Amino acid sequence: MAWRDAKASKVRLFLFMASIILGIGAVVSIQLFSTNLKDNIQSQSKTLMGADFIIDSRQVPTERAQAIIDSLKPDASEVNFVSMIAFPKNGGTKLVQVRGLEGSFPFYGQMETQPTSAATTYQSSGGVLVDATLMLQFNVKSGDSIKIGELTLPIAGALNSIPGSSAISASVAPPVIIPNRFIEATNLLQFGSRKEYQYFYKASDTLDLNLLETRLEPLLDLENADIKTHIGSTQRLGKRYDNVGKFLNLAAFIALLLGCIGIASSVHIYIKEKLRAIAVLKCMGASRLQSFLIFGIQIAAIGIVGGLIGSLIGVGLQGLFPYLLKDFLPFTLEISISAQPIIIGVLLGLMMSVLFALLPLLRTWYVSPLEVLRVDEKATQEPLKIRILVFGAILVFLFLFSFWLIKNALYALAFVGATVVTFAVLAGVALLFIKTIRNYFPKSWGFTVRQSLLNLFRPNNQTVVLVVAIGLGTFLISTLYFTKDILLDKTEIGQSTENANIIVLDVQTEQRDAVAESISTKDLPVLNNIPLVTMRMHSIKGRLVNELRQDTARQVRGWILNHEFRTTYRDTLTASEELEAGTWIPRLKQGDPVVISISDNLASDAKVTVGDVIVFNVQGVLMETTVGSIRKVDWAQMQLNFTIVFPAGVLEDAPQFNVLTTSVKDEASSAALQQDLVSRFPNLTIIDLRQVYNLVEDILEKVSWVINFMAFFSILTGIIVLIGSVRTSKYQRIKESVLLRTLGAKNKQILQISAFEYVFLGLLGSLVGIILALVSSLALALLVFKEPFVPSWIPFLVFIPGITLLVLGIGLSNIRTVLRSSPLEVLRREG
């Protein structure tokens, strides 16, 4: 019977199925992708690091650290730092990461170069491997030269990839690899420059790397060095991508949820139309269970077949993810298929469709045979207790599935809560709209507009479901858009000359005046000339840092204990600072106790407050200071901000280097300044903030592309729900329009009625979606990014009309059939 009944409604049942196919496809593809990612990270564990373990230090290793490093006999080593390079061929300059390598690193995986041989010959030939994209940008080829600091070397080849580096990390400062023996000659490792020393080891298979890490870590910690094993690194990497996977999974789950709500709504109408038939069956002796099963089996079959088709689509789709995420992955992803996600897809399809269709399905249980004679809306309502039970079951299932996805009960609860609130707000607004229209019906409006408004609450209307579907899609894309706006606004640099957009780092004391003069002679302002003094904390509130490191119950955050602080001294607060506690001391006289100002994040991480004593190790000299004030610092401002500021009159004689900033009008003057400074002072590092801004924009573009891709599933599901709804109400529309035509309505009037109805739906859905997005973006801006939020007009000007037009297009897709239906045939069918 179920089969016979389904055959008669196959097109509609197929549309129900289509609603969940995409959601299942999305979940399965992401599940498969996550599984593959985990497997790949596991299998490529060593290749990802290129070694079995690494010891690294942000300073020249101390004597004791060096002894540990040497005792383990490193197979290769590297010193890396960020610096400017120049291409003499065309004068181009660029900030890069210089890696001075010694030995045959990597031991696992390989450096991919063009020509291939360059990866092995550059050490002996004394050439440089330059990031391939960088070479393309500056139009240089193998054999051309590159100037690194004071040294000019030939380019041996283009570097396509090196283990452990992703495209995104390389785009910040592209790598340039040189033989380690040339590092000294570059003269770039000067005082104050940031560098990292790395020692690479290849271990025998029998060595217990975890044990080695546990033993060496505390020892190296004391010497400001660190050990990383390939196992630990892949665990961290796996965790990072696992988070991405969880996020994508939740996004896919939302699409599935939307599809299920679409199913519930369509099944509701489908069952309502069948109530008389069910009553007839019951008259003929069908039991409650039999009549329930006739439709229950149909829905279960839809779920299973939809789940299966969705899973197969998911298998096909997973191939897209490596492409989508290629810039974020430090390795090539190999795709394979495992059975588990496919089984989950089918089960999910079955569970979700049956659960969501359960409430309308239950009406078949409660329908009375008496309804053969008269269908009474209220008579078939199931008891409240049953409805509550069904809703409860849906919520429990949603929670369990989210928990399975993100493995955190609190987050799963928050996700289910937030989803329910979002759906409830969208549905609530739709209901409120319907109620308002009913109560304050615009009686003076034209006939066609009024008729289309009335259609929104015709019997069996799907206004609420459609507003939820359209609203959710709009909400997702608008939130993405607004969030991107907030993030980009944070990094935006004003075009006015007061804002610095070029920062010159590593200026040695003796170079300071000459660099400032170079800037001034180009008619550019020297906006800041900030002295920098590096130091580490020696003791905090009387407790030695070394002691704190070993205290497992300490409250001070770890980074404080190992960090090399770059401090400055000045007598004024900057625009990005605001005094939060204590008193700002601008200047001290010789012999006064040293009072410093610290940032609010440092105060909370180091658990210190005004009046606490911190002793600093200023390059070998211990200096006792007292916290005099705490500043709130707006780190989002693209300018030089400091965690620790000394008053004037204390550090002037300490070894220091300077940072100069200026503002350039355009690309050309920036390039000219960089070329001039790099040729005269090769040790300088120059950051063009406009390039950083472009880079941030680029990264956000890529991230939002991935997120948009996920939102696309929800939007597409929304479209399918919309098509399903249009299809479901098609016969009713034909009947109405035929009747109107019989009474003398022209095709234009009928077309207008339908068009207005969809325009109202589109406008309402998209408007509610955007308003919700505004609220959530405002919350994000205030609570997460702590930024003022000025929404852009684009979503209002583009999304609302765009989405409304899309809804209108889908809504009117079958209007020709409606307009061409023969009135006589329809009217007769009704008889």
Place this chain on the structure above:
Amino acid sequence: MPKILKITGLEKTYTSDNKQLTVLHDISFDVEKGQTFSIVGPSGSGKTTLLGLCAGLDEPNAGRVELCSEDLSRLNEDQRAQLRNKEVGFIFQNFQLLPTLTALENVSVPLELQGSKEATKKSMTLLEKVGLGDRVHHYPSQLSGGEQQRVALARAFANAPSILFADEPTGNLDAETGEKVIQLLFDLNKENGTTLVIITHDLELANRTQQILRLKGGKIVTNEPTPIL
């Protein structure tokens, strides 16, 4: 008397599964202005098809329909709709009210389509005439069958039609309610001078009209004035 409806050599054929089924064969008759006219015949004799063709709801395969001096074959869909809106009223067996509209709004539809400014006022008067002055804001689902048919009656007369087609107007009503509706139909017809074309199985009802056309197997058996009158 001038003719309001002239049917000449009408034929209608339906094609289903490559088989042709001729529902109406060579039908010709006239209806005079102001006349009451009934079409009777057994189920499947082609009554409703004939009514649809007369009212321009469908197109014949052959023959000619002239309604209110307009040759329907020369009019397009919209022009036919406009003619119906001005000159024709309908009553259906199953009422065919728009479920989203109240009784008052349903009656207003033909007037609204004409762009009449007094649609509500006129509709109100009509509903009062059919005895539903206190049910004007009720939706069809809140009305009984008899009440729904009275709303349909009011709607049919809303545009003051020259001709009114009624397809089994009492088919879904009990005898007592049916009688009330018919009485109302005839009263309104008399009052407005409307031509009335009724399709019915009910010979008693047919006998109350001036002319009866009998159909069988898609052909006219007889077309003669009602003997009792």
